[in-house]
Amino acid sequence: MKAMPIDAVLPELTGALAASNNAVLVAAPGAGKTTRVPLVFLEQDWLAKKRILMLEPRRLAARAAAGYMARQLGEQVGETVGYRVKHDTRVGPRTRIEVITEGILTRMLQDDPELADVGLIIFDEFHERSLHADLGLALSLQAQSLFREDLRILVMSATLAAEPVSRLLGDAPVIVSVGRAFPVETRFLPKPWTGAVEEAVTRTVLSALAEEAGDVLAFLPGAKEIRTTQALLAKSELAANVRVYPLYGALAQHEQDAAIQPGQAGERKVVLATSIAETSLTVEGVRIVIDSGWKRLPRFSSRTGMTRLETVRVSRAAADQRRGRAGRLDAGVCYRLWTEQEDRMLVAHEPPEMTEADLAPLALELAAWGVGDVQELQWLDVPPKASLAQARELLQQLGALDGHGQITAHGRVLAGMGLHPRLGHMIQKAGELGLGAIACELAVLLEERDIARGRAAFADADISSRVELLRLVAGKQGGARAFAEGQADEALCRRLWSEAAQLKRQWGSASTAENVADVSQTGRLLAFAYPDRIAQRRGDGRYLLRNGRGATFAVEQPLAFAPYVVAPLLDDQGADSRIMLAAAVEESDLYRDWSGQITEETSVWWDRSAQAVRARTRKKLGAFVLQEVAAEAEADEVLQALLAGIRTEGLELLPWSRHARQLRERLQFMSGIVPGWPRADDEALLDTLEEWLAPHVYGMRKKDELQQLSMSMVLEGMLSWEERQQLDEYAPTxxxxxxxxxxxxxxxxxxxxxxxxxxxxxxxxxxxxxxxxxxxxxxxxxxxxxxxxxxxxxxxxxxxxxxxxxxxxxxxxxYPKHYWPDDPLAAIPTNRVRPQK
Structure with missing residues (x-):
């Protein structure tokens, strides 16, 4: 077995876990911690032949790590070493080390909080701080505290700030493995790059192939950029022995395996990867890393309740992880496509997913665990209150939690499905309607990137067309035409079809009796999953979502004229989010499926355009109105609406005669000179309409009826008999x-x-x-x-x-004819030209 840097600290590590239940291991990229550490614990006395669980953030890394360890033992995967990932399990009765993805641990703990046959849980690459890793560690610590004092927990990372984790683990010992296996030279750009990232990566790949020996691993933000770069390289004059491989999560397993396996003799590989290749993964033969400096991360908005993908700058920790890929097998070189000045501005770490993720899955797991207050568990970062409250509100809408926040029987079923609660709820409801097959297809489509490509994806937001495309491709029903026109990702479609088939078998939806060709129920099923994103078309063509937000289609298309749609994917940009994927839903289905959440309210208000009080009964689903009809209103409600209208329109809505205006002005004069006198200015009168005006307008509802009022009599009604006498004395007309x-x-x-x-x-x-x-x-x-x-x-x-x-x-x-005396005090006053004699 080849020596690795981690070997130097393995005695210290085994000793630490022999003496303590918890430990933290910090080891540089390429040190060998992922594949060496689990094996060294197999024969420890304290393990007592129990199993070791090692959590990996990604499926590809989990399969690769298990395969490498199995080869070190001279075995096949599934013997001593196996793995469990979503839709793929390779374990057997002799398996002692299980490499699992993080959500699997949560399921295991929910099913068996004691983990009776597990002796050690290893959290690998914990610096990524995924939601499942944080939750898994919190649950593991409580299981250790309540049920299993002998359970060991080891947290491992290359770029982790170890002290906070050590404190969380009860001041656990920290073991550090220093140094990389081989040195890596870092090269920066001389000036900032302002063009497309794909062009920068293509140019650097070509230069690196000409200047350096070995294979190339280039990091790009996402699959779209990888495909573009792949196309640009295909147009370049690459040497005949250079092969280009994409590597991202949505690829089929055999394509991912091809990217990480050693190349053929004499062949040079260029692997174009997302952040999937940052950690716990050795791409054989690589000694050149090209880092675009960007990655794509999901961002959840508690304001809108939506998640969107954002392309962001990598952190210092992520850049170092990527750089370390070049020094795994030999001295390497890392091209960073940014300047040294930009490098100094990188943030140390990406924020934990806990602070920016959709917390609906977490909230459901906590409810299933029996935790009402998150403070009952130990966290590195406590879940944000606003996001958690919004998640619980959604779970109540889905029927997973009751009104007191306790998990329901339906919620326990959803928690056991391993899907987002939205999708699990949709499959369960669809099964009751005999529509389980199409629901499973929708679920796998919504968990991955869009299968449609090019103009078709941009111009058609109807997810029903994706269901039909998936069936065409996977069922070989004219799929070749779709590929020829570049409409679909064939490999992705086939993998999703396989995953949908597995879901159908698992949840009893594989009956051939189902009309799987019928996609007319797509919108109805999506409404079960996304009740907050049911939307109603407005008069101007935009849509109002049930949660009160606005939405619109980017381009005109048939779906944009549907009265109601469900929009599971929006970009959450601007005042009106752009609808990326949606399906039409019938109003009759809304009444049928959501009758329990349709509210009926009678509104009485002042209609400015009609200058009258109106009363309407509205049936509403969230923010939008399904039906509105005229209604009768109580006289008191009409009165309040009328007074509200006067406050909105102003006192000029009332019929002020000349005499009434003078009377009001006299009252204002009196309030200025006599303390305690009733005020008659606009502010005072509007504030006290109920006192002085209401008795005179009771039963009225229109401006025309208000014109019958005598405002002089109304104002005089504000005064006592004594005040009227005082008014005439103090303020004569x-x-x-x-x-x-x-x-x-x-x-x-x-x-x-x-x-x-x-x-x-x-x-x-x-x-x-x-x-x-x-x-x-x-x-x-x-x-x-x-x-x-x-x-x-x-x-x-x-x-x-x-x-x-x-x-x-x-x-x-x-005015010579008029009277202009020399002594005005002695003169005779006159209202004529001259005084009469």
Whole structure:
């Protein structure tokens, strides 16, 4: 067996776990921890011939690690070493080491919290901090505490901050393996790259093949970029011995295996991979790594309840993991497609999936475990409250949790299915309707990237067409035409069809009696899985989701005219999310399947366009209205809606006569000079409509009916008999001037009431008249014979003494027939041209 760097610390590691239940191992990429550590524990006395479970984040790494260890023992996989991954298990009665993906451990713990035949659980590559790894560790620690004091737990990683994990494991010892197997030279770009990432990777692959020896492993964000780069390389002048292999999660197993196996003699390999090849995986022959610096991660929004894939910069830890792939088997070189300055700006670690993931699966597992409060478990990062609350709300909609947050019998079935609760619920409901087969097909389609390619994928968002395409390809029913036109990913379709068949067998949906060719029920089934994303078409062609969010189709297509759709995949960008995948659903199905969640409410409101109170009974499913009909409303509800309308429209909705306006202005004047007097300004009147207006409008519902009101009588109703007397005394409606005329007092400015009067009518009036029991002088607007203002004053005596003579000179010239005495205080006042003799 070839020596590996990890060998130097294996005695320390075995000693640590002999003396303590828990330990942390930090070992550089390429040290050999994944394939060496499980084997060294097989004959430890404390293991007592029990099994070892080792968790790997990815299926490909789990199969590869099990295969490598089996070869080291000279055995086949499934003997001493086996694996369990989704849709694929290779274990036997003699299996002592099981390499499993993280969700498998959760299932094992839920089925048997003691794990009676397990002696050691190894969490490999724990720095990735997947949701299942964090949950698995939390459950394992509680199982260790409550049931199995002898259970050992080992956490391993290449780039882990060991101290927090050590504290979580009860101050467990930390063992560190330093150094890589071989040195790796790192090369940066001289300046930032601004073009497409596929072009940068293609250019660097060609340069590396010319400059360096060995195979190439290039990291790209996702399958789309890999296919584009593969096409660009195919157009390049590659040497005849260079073979290009894609490597991503959706590939068939044999294609993944081909990418990681040693090449043929004389052959050079170029492996284009996603982050699937970052950890726990040795791609044979690689000594050149090309890192685009990007990866694709799911991001869950608790605001919208949706998950979207985001292309983000890699972290420092991920970049180091990728770099380490070049030094596994020989001295290597790593091309980083960013500058040294950009390198210094990388974040240390990606945030844990716990903080950014859809927590519905986690919430269901916690409920199945019997945990009501997440604080009962030990976490490196506690699940965020908002995301957890939203997850539990969804589970209640699916019937997996009851109103108290306790798991239901249906929830336990979903927890045991190993699917997202949405998809498990859909399969269960579909089985009751005899539609289990198509539900299984939908489930596998929704768990993977889109099988449709090119223009077909962009222009057609109908998932029903994907079901038909899957059946065409997998059933060889005209599939060749689809491939020729580039409509579908053949390998992916065949793998998904195989997985759907396994689901059908597992959940009793393989009956040939089912009409598997009928896709008309696709929308109905998707509604079971995505009740929050049922959407109703608006008048402008956009859609309103049940959860209140907006959505729209990117391009016009037949599905965009459906009255109702279910949209399981949206991009969650902007005010209206773009619908990526959807299916039409019939309104009759919504009434049939969701009657228990359809609410009926009668709304009474002021309709501004009709200027009247309206009453409607609405049947609603979440945010949108299924049906609306006219309704009768209680008189009190009509009154409140009418008053709300007046508050919205303003007091001008009421019929203000000239007399009513003056009365209101007088009331405002009084509130300014008499403490405690009823206020009559807009704010006060609108705030107290129920007190002063409601008794007079009871039974009314239209603006036309409001016009029958006498606002003078309404306002007078606000006053007591004493206040009315005081009003007349303090705020008279008219003032009799020396000429004998009764002039209306203008209260439009309650702080400064005024009198508009011809100057000649005031002859002989020495002082400015006052109101408010002499507290407030009137502002006099002195007018010419033609009723035009010539002077404004609140000091009439001063006017007579000073300004009058200048005014007289001007007016006498313009109105020579009128009376302009030299002594206005001794003159006879007149409302005529000249005073009568």
């Amino acid at each position: 008219h003032i009799t001037v020396p000429s004998g005329s009764k002039i209306a007092v203008d209260y439009s400015d309650p702080a400064a009431p005024c009198l508009f009067v011809r100057l000649q009518e005031l002859f002989g009036w020495q002082y400015t008249p006052r109101i408010g029991r002499g507290k407030v002088p009137l502002t006099l607007h002195l007018l010419s014979p033609a009723q035009r203002p010539v002077q404004v004053t609140r000091d009439l005596a001063s006017f007579w003494q000073q300004a009058y003579f200048e005014v007289k000179k001007d007016l006498k010239g313009r």
